[in-house]
Amino acid sequence: MLRILITGANRGIGLELVREYLQRDDSLIFATCRHPESADALQALAQEHPDQVKILALDVTDRAMIDAAIRQIVAQVDGWNCSTTTPEFIPMACFPTPVIHRPSAISTPKRCSKSFRSIRSRQ
Numbered sequence: 001m002l003r004i005l006i007t008g009a010n011r012g013i014g015l016e017l018v019r020e021y022l023q024r025d026d027s028l029i030f031a032t033c034r035h036p037e038s039a040d041a042l043q044a045l046a047q048e049h050p051d052q053v054k055i056l057a058l059d060v061t062d063r064a065m066i067d068a069a070i071r072q073i074v075a076q077v078d079g080w081n082c083s084t085t086t087p088e089f090i091p092m093a094c095f096p097t098p099v100i101h102r103p104s105a106i107s108t109p110k111r112c113s114k115s116f117r118s119i120r121s122r123q
Contacts, residue, residue: 004021030054
């Protein structure tokens, strides 16, 4: 099963990514936004696809919310072994699949830009 974490999933590109990944039967989408209670379009998708879309509250600038989201994801996904003390989430714009990196393996902005260009050129 493809496991996907999408930040800012309540509107714009994030919401469209949720819609795109819902076209795959093998996806489990962790859709995050700061205020899930007011994310009407995202809530509607989660109601239509309860086995595929899990909505989590997340403000990516709030470490406590990041830790809480990690705990919620780990509780729902068997076999995902990650540390809640140092993970860094690399944005979806840089990689075609969600990635968790330890600080020593974080891509530089130059690498991220290069990855993004190579993804766009294949589309």
